[in-house]
Amino acid sequence: MHPAYQLSDQATIFSPALVFFPALIKQNINRVVEMAGGPARLRPHVKTHKTVEIVKLLLEAGVTKHKCATIAEAEMLAHAGAPDVLIAYPLVGPNIQRACELIRKYPGTTFSALIDDATATRALSATMAAAGRTIGVVLDLDVGQHRTGIAVGPGALALYELAGQLPGLRLDGFQLYDGHNSQPDRAEREQAVRAFIKPVLDLRAAAEAKGLPVPRLVCGGTPSFPVYAAMTDVPGIECSPGTFVLHDAGYGPKYADLAGITPAAVLVTRVISRPTPNRVTLDLGNKAVAADPLLEKRVTLLDFPEYKTVGHNEEHLIVETAGADAYKPGDVVYALPGHICPTVALHHHVLVAEGGKVVGKWDVASRVRTLTV
Amino acid sequence: MHPAYQLSDQATIFSPALVFFPALIKQNINRVVEMAGGPARLRPHVKTHKTVEIVKLLLEAGVTKHKCATIAEAEMLAHAGAPDVLIAYPLVGPNIQRACELIRKYPGTTFSALIDDATATRALSATMAAAGRTIGVVLDLDVGQHRTGIAVGPGALALYELAGQLPGLRLDGFQLYDGHNSQPDRAEREQAVRAFIKPVLDLRAAAEAKGLPVPRLVCGGTPSFPVYAAMTDVPGIECSPGTFVLHDAGYGPKYADLAGITPAAVLVTRVISRPTPNRVTLDLGNKAVAADPLLEKRVTLLDFPEYKTVGHNEEHLIVETAGADAYKPGDVVYALPGHICPTVALHHHVLVAEGGKVVGKWDVASRVRTLTV
Numbered sequence: 106m107h108p109a110y111q112l113s114d115q116a117t118i119f120s121p122a123l124v125f126f127p128a129l130i131k132q133n134i135n136r137v138v139e140m141a142g143g144p145a146r147l148r149p150h151v152k153t154h155k156t157v158e159i160v161k162l163l164l165e166a167g168v169t170k171h172k173c174a175t176i177a178e179a180e181m182l183a184h185a186g187a188p189d190v191l192i193a194y195p196l197v198g199p200n201i202q203r204a205c206e207l208i209r210k211y212p213g214t215t216f217s218a219l220i221d222d223a224t225a226t227r228a229l230s231a232t233m234a235a236a237g238r239t240i241g242v243v244l245d246l247d248v249g250q251h252r253t254g255i256a257v258g259p260g261a262l263a264l265y266e267l268a269g270q271l272p273g274l275r276l277d278g279f280q281l282y283d284g285h286n287s288q289p290d291r292a293e294r295e296q297a298v299r300a301f302i303k304p305v306l307d308l309r310a311a312a313e314a315k316g317l318p319v320p321r322l323v324c325g326g327t328p329s330f331p332v333y334a335a336m337t338d339v340p341g342i343e344c345s346p347g348t349f350v351l352h353d354a355g356y357g358p359k360y361a362d363l364a365g366i367t368p369a370a371v372l373v374t375r376v377i378s379r380p381t382p383n384r385v386t387l388d389l390g391n392k393a394v395a396a397d398p399l400l401e402k403r404v405t406l407l408d409f410p411e412y413k414t415v416g417h418n419e420e421h422l423i424v425e426t427a428g429a430d431a432y433k434p435g436d437v438v439y440a441l442p443g444h445i446c447p448t449v450a451l452h453h454h455v456l457v458a459e460g461g462k463v464v465g466k467w468d469v470a471s472r473v474r475t476l477t478v
Numbered sequence: 479m480h481p482a483y484q485l486s487d488q489a490t491i492f493s494p495a496l497v498f499f500p501a502l503i504k505q506n507i508n509r510v511v512e513m514a515g516g517p518a519r520l521r522p523h524v525k526t527h528k529t530v531e532i533v534k535l536l537l538e539a540g541v542t543k544h545k546c547a548t549i550a551e552a553e554m555l556a557h558a559g560a561p562d563v564l565i566a567y568p569l570v571g572p573n574i575q576r577a578c579e580l581i582r583k584y585p586g587t588t589f590s591a592l593i594d595d596a597t598a599t600r601a602l603s604a605t606m607a608a609a610g611r612t613i614g615v616v617l618d619l620d621v622g623q624h625r626t627g628i629a630v631g632p633g634a635l636a637l638y639e640l641a642g643q644l645p646g647l648r649l650d651g652f653q654l655y656d657g658h659n660s661q662p663d664r665a666e667r668e669q670a671v672r673a674f675i676k677p678v679l680d681l682r683a684a685a686e687a688k689g690l691p692v693p694r695l696v697c698g699g700t701p702s703f704p705v706y707a708a709m710t711d712v713p714g715i716e717c718s719p720g721t722f723v724l725h726d727a728g729y730g731p732k733y734a735d736l737a738g739i740t741p742a743a744v745l746v747t748r749v750i751s752r753p754t755p756n757r758v759t760l761d762l763g764n765k766a767v768a769a770d771p772l773l774e775k776r777v778t779l780l781d782f783p784e785y786k787t788v789g790h791n792e793e794h795l796i797v798e799t800a801g802a803d804a805y806k807p808g809d810v811v812y813a814l815p816g817h818i819c820p821t822v823a824l825h826h827h828v829l830v831a832e833g834g835k836v837v838g839k840w841d842v843a844s845r846v847r848t849l850t851v
């Protein structure tokens with residue numbers, strides 16, 4: 106495993122624990138800034154880490170634009186001093202009033218949110234206008250994931266035009282989130298992006314021809330980040346990767362063009378039982394490491410003999426290995442999560458390690474759904 | 479859906495939210511007490527709800543014996559006044575010292591923990607004896623799940639005998655956790671239990687013949703609960719179901735012999751997008767409802783047309799249905815989680831509803847891993 110992960114004080118760590126390595130986090134931020142050609146082309150997603158401390162590292166690296174999915178994340182960003190926050194989520198129900206309250210409470214931050222529906226856009230406008238506030242709206246374009254967003258075409262243009270006419274709204278550009286693009290091969294991933302970006306650029310031109318400003322294209326996540334980062338021929342692109350800052354065993358080995366980005370969050374777990382000759386049971390259940398990946402990809406045990414994950418319950422991870430005899434209850438094992446983002450959200454705080462030992466802890470401040478708003 | 483779930487104030491609920499219904503929780507507790515033949519034959523597992531308020535409802539129902547998996551859960555139980563707490567988990571590393579500290583801090587509570595390994599048992603004894611404390615030890619018998627525990631046989635007897643000789647330990651009985659018994663058919667489930675209980679009773683007789691007390695057999699979870707509850711011919715059985723108190727869409731329809739136990743926790747979610755003619759996207763991602771069940775079983779939408787879950791990300795649940803046109807952004811939908819226990823742990827607090835509206839909130843107090851110890 107990476108030599109930075111080895112902790113000389115591991116015997117005192119309560120397990121299971123999630124440990125962040127700020128030196129590696131800074132390295133990942135620097136690498137992404139470098140790949141993007143500077144911090145101005147970045148709008149990283151906070152959902153991966155949900156911590157004030159990493160927001161501050163990003164601000165120190167010159168990153169002024171940020172993206173989030175929840176009102177609590179937006180408030181944490183604003184409270185940490187982020188000047189530009191996109192709530193990359195459609196606002197419905199009480200979240201409209203909550204966004205309005207964020208704008209009132211944090212005048213130093215410019216907020217925007219996604220739109221993909223005329224009725225919801227009118228509701229957003231009505232609340233903002235009634236409160237005398239303005240929120241930026243970013244047109245959420247469905248470029249193939251079919252999760253949220255409106256298809257690229259005349260309907261999208263009409264919605265953007267409508268938003269431009271409604272009070273309390275400010276046209277802030279388009280979002281193109283292509284979470285479906287997970288081709289390991291860079292050329293294939295790039296080809297997929299190139300296939301949908303042409304109609305998006307036509308849409309932008311059509312909007313601008315109508316006098317509707319499109320100040321930005323907020324593009325992609327971590328897998329497609331290298332593609333957008335290199336697409337310097339398209340003006341207005343803001344790359345919005347999230348996972349990169351901590352990285353994980355899911356993305357790490359899969360994308361060769363993410364070389365230079367290193368997993369910066371490690372799980373510390375202990376053997377709790379050796380129930381059979383070839384089984385090792387660890388205290389790393391699905392309340393400590395996220396269960397959304399397939400069973401065999403949830404956890405990568407480090408410096409561990411070849412194994413197969415055969416069970417994962419709330420407080421237990423069961424693996425089978427011919428090398429089980431080397432392990433006894435109490436032994437410490439290091440692991441990478443298969444998916445870091447929901448794993449972080451399982452932890453109240455994370456430990457922070459520097460120079461091979463734990464030096465502090467950071468609250469996962471916006472894992473809650475409500476801060477003050 | 480159950481008429482109790484409908485909330486007249488749903489428009490004001492921040493979504494996604496988890497809502498508990500105390501009237502149904504009390505009904506579930508009463509039903510389980512009735513099935514067990516009284517509270518003395520119960521040792522419910524706290525991991526499902528992690529809330530002080532439900533511990534108090536159990537105490538009010540006469541339940542004095544409790545079970546948990548983490549030190550934080552144990553402390554929450556003790557702080558709430560539970561007189562008898564089994565930490566149903568092997569103690570290794572710093573958790574041994576933490577358990578010692580719990581015993582010091584909560585003299586009104588009797589604590590015990592699992593053992594399945596001689597070296598770990600000696601370590602537990604050494605720390606307890608050095609501190610002048612005593613902890614109960616419950617021999618964890620592997621009755622077929624092969625997750626933790628020691629095989630029923632001479633090795634198990636030898637370990638129990640060793641524990642009886644070591645200072646700082648008190649022999650507190652056996653645990654038989656059969657998480658692998660999930661046969662929907664009651665007769666098959668009962669047959670599976672009967673198959674392993676005979677050797678366990680022989681082991682108990684052998685231990686008692688050596689003068690080693692075996693004051694209890696802590697048996698099963700929720701699926702096998704009805705079997706143990708009815709097994710009144712075996713003295714010393716303590717039934718330790720957990721899920722029953724809140725229940726869910728995973729266990730609810732599967733086990734006919736759990737009739738009378740009603741899901742008492744419901745998710746409130748909203749439509750956030752209608753990206754395609756047959757898709758409805760909800761704000762119920764895997765940071766709000768647990769992802770350990772298979773995709774199609776993670777969530778059961780209530781009073782919703784026939785649908786198929788096609789995607790689940792951190793903040794999005796995507797379903798396909800021919801009835802999508804009836805839904806628009808902002809609409810409220812009620813849902814049952816496929817697995818309530820890890821779902822509760824995703825929430826900082828839960829809303830509490832009585833008489834068709836939200837009347838308060840309960841902290842999920844032991845979703846953290848450390849309270850004061």
